[in-house]
Amino acid sequence: MNIPDDAFYALLIQALQQREGETLQRTLYHALRQAILEGQLRPLSRLPGSRAIAQQLMLSRNTINAALDQLATEGYLLRDRQGSQVATLPQTAASEMPAQTSVDLPPHLAQLPPGTRRDSPTLAFTPGMPAVNYFPLPLWRRLLDRVLREEGSLLLGYGDSAGEPSLRMAIARHLALSRGIDCDASQIAITEGAREGLNLCTQLLSERGQMAWLEDPGYFGARSAFVSAGLAFQGLPVDDEGMRFPPAASPSPRLIFTSPSHQYPLGTLMSAARRLALLERARQEDAWIIEDDYDSEFRYSGVPIPAMLGMVPNAPVVYLGTFSKTLFPSLRIGFMVMPKALALSVQPAIDSLLRGGHRVEQRALALFIEEGHYARHLASMRRLYRKRQGQLRAALQQELTVPHHISAGEGGMHLTVKVPGVDDGRVVDLARQFQLAPAALSRFYLDPSQGETGFVLGYGNTSASRFVAGIRTLNRLIVQTQRERG
Numbered sequence: 001m002n003i004p005d006d007a008f009y010a011l012l013i014q015a016l017q018q019r020e021g022e023t024l025q026r027t028l029y030h031a032l033r034q035a036i037l038e039g040q041l042r043p044l045s046r047l048p049g050s051r052a053i054a055q056q057l058m059l060s061r062n063t064i065n066a067a068l069d070q071l072a073t074e075g076y077l078l079r080d081r082q083g084s085q086v087a088t089l090p091q092t093a094a095s096e097m098p099a100q101t102s103v104d105l106p107p108h109l110a111q112l113p114p115g116t117r118r119d120s121p122t123l124a125f126t127p128g129m130p131a132v133n134y135f136p137l138p139l140w141r142r143l144l145d146r147v148l149r150e151e152g153s154l155l156l157g158y159g160d161s162a163g164e165p166s167l168r169m170a171i172a173r174h175l176a177l178s179r180g181i182d183c184d185a186s187q188i189a190i191t192e193g194a195r196e197g198l199n200l201c202t203q204l205l206s207e208r209g210q211m212a213w214l215e216d217p218g219y220f221g222a223r224s225a226f227v228s229a230g231l232a233f234q235g236l237p238v239d240d241e242g243m244r245f246p247p248a249a250s251p252s253p254r255l256i257f258t259s260p261s262h263q264y265p266l267g268t269l270m271s272a273a274r275r276l277a278l279l280e281r282a283r284q285e286d287a288w289i290i291e292d293d294y295d296s297e298f299r300y301s302g303v304p305i306p307a308m309l310g311m312v313p314n315a316p317v318v319y320l321g322t323f324s325k326t327l328f329p330s331l332r333i334g335f336m337v338m339p340k341a342l343a344l345s346v347q348p349a350i351d352s353l354l355r356g357g358h359r360v361e362q363r364a365l366a367l368f369i370e371e372g373h374y375a376r377h378l379a380s381m382r383r384l385y386r387k388r389q390g391q392l393r394a395a396l397q398q399e400l401t402v403p404h405h406i407s408a409g410e411g412g413m414h415l416t417v418k419v420p421g422v423d424d425g426r427v428v429d430l431a432r433q434f435q436l437a438p439a440a441l442s443r444f445y446l447d448p449s450q451g452e453t454g455f456v457l458g459y460g461n462t463s464a465s466r467f468v469a470g471i472r473t474l475n476r477l478i479v480q481t482q483r484e485r486g
């Protein structure tokens, strides 16, 4: 052996003395494995026989043999009739691995926008957070229970990779009524929220290095998806009619991300003329439009605006929907709707990329929609949010004394207030101490230093009783930061 018997036994005795909760066998195994990895026991050196080790340590021979056998199974020792010999392992022993405080990721990930803090649904003005306290939990519990009772362990295996057929059928029926989309279940894939739908679009429809257009300001989830897919991207400004695209573009876009029903965060509704022009442009460029319809169920004036997907036959559009705003975010169920030909073409890829899961929740959601609870919940949330929007506008009029302008906002669950020349990031940081969590408008721009400033005020999760005091505090913080800046 390369270390004297004394040192060998000292090593094992010390490990046994320091043993905490582990079995004797595991303790010996760990001590020997570490000595081999660190080179204290060199390759090809022989260990004493198991009988000798057992006698020396006053342990049973079975315990010693079990530890040695385990090391042999994992390839640290070679065991034969003559005893145990240390195996020859590659040079990089564990002890030689440099200690790391951080790890270098692929450089393109440095372009990811920072994550958003959504840690508490109770902070006032959090954008994108629905009134989760109004969700009919007892009913939801009953539906989950019913699905489990009726189908039980049948639902515990993998499901259809595109999601539960009953949910896809229910969504198709709902979309025909509420969004003017004529589709069937085969055109729908259930995703883990709109986010996964976006990632799936990049995987299915684009290649690394291709160009993607997105709205600027816009939803940072789109930027995250494009960055992680290695796409180049260009921000397009948004005016009163929606996304404004350049007359000629080089390189051509492959993907175009837009939220035409309620631009995020400005709240603009894309005009019919702009929609048709964008559809035509996408056709010319051989691009796909990704239509993010995140909160269009909540429209408070006029008739609902049909989706772009249903506007013209064979529109090159993938429609993304989500239940994060209409029900609750942690449900993590969204869906994408594709034109028929695309749905057919991507089916094998979807089968390869996705695994059908969350079957119980998906079945319960299908019942929730089919039995009319979804339509009822939407109607009641629409009433609540419409009222809250009016109350928030009133609070802004009364309490916001600094010059400001409320950007469009015919629906949804947030109002965007432009406040020129304010350090909106700092105000938002300060506001958290007062249990307020609006978002800084400048943060939604690709280059925040060039963006307009102001606040995105979510009212979905905020009781109207907090509006006046909340806006008063926000106003005070704006004035305070403006004074600090001189």
Ligand SMILES: Cc1ncc(COP(=O)(O)O)c(C=O)c1O
Pocket: 128, 192, 193, 194, 195, 196, 219, 221, 259, 264, 292, 294, 321, 322, 323, 324, 329, 333, 334
């Ligand atoms: C503009 C926009 N689109 C889509 C989503 C939906 O995301 P998900 O369905 O992944 O929760 C959000 C949520 O914050 C959003 O703000």
